[in-house]
Amino acid sequence: MEAMRAVQILNPSGEVTMPRPERTRVMCVANQKGGVGKTTTTVNLAVALALHGNRVLVIDLDPQGNASTGLNVPHHTGVPDVYDCLIDSVPLAEVAQGVEGIPNLWCxxxxxxxxxxxxxxVSVVARESRLARAIAAYPGHFDYVFIDCPPSLGLLTVNALVAAQEVLIPIQCEYYALEGLNQLINNINLVRQHLNPSLDVSTILLTMYDRRTRLADAVEQDVRNHFGDKVLQAVIPRNVRVSEAPSYGQSVMTYDPGSRGATSYFEAAQEIAERGVKESR
Incomplete structure (x- = not known):
């Protein structure tokens, strides 16, 4: 079973494809609470979609650079990065790097x-829309652009919210997870009112689910009751392989494609792809 799952996820023949959207979907992965799996989610969804025929760009907007680490993209001092695009208006195309071993993925x-x-x-003209302009000016076509936000609600996150059409919120299945959510939704509503009317919280993903606890079950029910269809059916379990993968500069998709973590992210990516095609009809 594990070997079959691994082949399905790695898709070596390239025959299995996930549906491609009609136009680029710009998704901002946001939650101001740290440690909920934003970067892990960004990296693994991007790899899963890229392995199945979609052209994907990941924009790492977190100064910690964890998404860059997870995709094994150099990000030491002196490497051209997203900072150059935001502050010095360097085109994104000059900064994007191809991800080794995954042909349709750039970071x-x-x-x-x-x-x-x-x-x-703070002192830059049109400071909230710098990233949106950089993405709009990109010469190539992507099916998906994922923006990995920092765990705060500052100007970097506002740039991501202005640039995106959709927000994906990873929610950890723990009690505190729901506490900061209200504040995030309020901020998204403010951005929608003043800066980006087309912004939509399209996807909620439950992460770090431990099915041995009643609490995880209770949090899942709360989130599903509150957000309804926006919550993906796929739930990401607590999985050692998911935590280990970044230390090898890999996503769990390539590190251990037969693991439960990889299967769950693959299912989540498939659901996102299918929803996107339905909504564009």
């Missing part, structure tokens, strides 16, 4: 320089 890395961007952006 715009984040270096530690990005930590200062929050303050530097």
């Amino acid at each position: 715009v890395p984040a270096t530690i320089d990005l930590a200062g961007a929050e303050i530097e952006l």
Whole structure:
């Protein structure tokens, strides 16, 4: 079974494809609470979609640069990164790097320089829409653009919300998970009112689900009751393989494609792809 799952996920023949959207879907992965699986979700969904025939760009907007690490893209000081695009208007195409071993995937890395961007952006003209302009000016076509946000609600996250059409919120199946959610939804509504009327919270993904606890079950029920159809059926379990993969500069898809973590992210990616095609009809 595990070997069959691995072949399905790695898709070596390239025969199995996930549906491609009619136009680029720009998805911002946001939650101001840290440690809920934003970066892990961004990296694994991007790899799953890219392995199944979609052209995908990941923009790492977190100064910690974890998405860049997870895709094994160099992001040490001196590497051209997303900071250059936001502050110096360098085109995204000059900064994007191809991800090794995954032909349809590109990544715009984040270096530690990005930590200062929050303050530097304050005095820049049209500071909230710098990222949106950079994406719009990209010469190639992508099916998906994933933006990995920092765990805060500052100007970098606002840039991501203005650039995106959809917000994907990973929610950890723990009690505190629901506490900060209200604040995030309020901020998204503010951005929608003033800066980006087409922004929509399209997808909620439950992460770090431990089916041995009643609490995880209760949180899942709460989230499903509150958000309804926006919550994906696929749920990401707590899985050692998912945690180990970044230390090898890999996603769980390529690190251990037969694991439960890889299967869950594959199912989530498939659901996102199918929903996108339904909605564009």
